[in-house]
Amino acid sequence: MAAVGEEYSATNAFILFKDRSSSTDRALTYPSEKLVRTVGIVVSLIESILDTEAHKEGIEARIILSVMNSVDFAWLTDGCLVHHQDLKNGIVKSTVRITIPWWCKKQNRKMAHMGRQRAVKRKLRVLQHL
Structure with missing residues (x-):
């Protein structure tokens, strides 16, 4: 799982977008760099x-x-x-x-x-x- 600072990297942009569109808080896992x-x-x-x-x-x-x-x-x-x-x-x-x-x-x-x-x-x- 990515560290807090890594979640906003370009690699995780799609996951971040999908995570924010869901109703639960931080439901998706972010891969590490x-x-x-x-x-x-x-x-x-x-x-x-x-x-x-x-x-x-x-x-x-x-x-x-x-x-x-x-x-x-x-x-x-x-x-x-x-x-x-x-x-x-x-x-x-x-x-x-x-x-x-x-x-x-x-x-x-x-x-x-x-x-x-x-x-x-x-x-x-x-x-x-x-």
């Missing part, structure tokens, strides 16, 4: 791996291993030593399961756009020869 930064780093790492290795078998397991070994989750031990590993696993697996389909969807849209551009260029070449 450390969590937001860590998830951003994880997403960037996942995207860079997918850009070069998306075609390989077992990519999800490779990504999870790479994230677990590369990203610093030491800030989690500040709060709870008992649940540190469970929290780390949950953050990594959730982010991986959300990011992989999102990346695929983004790539499909990019390829579809490129295909439409090629089709338009072909049509223009045909029309120029008439």
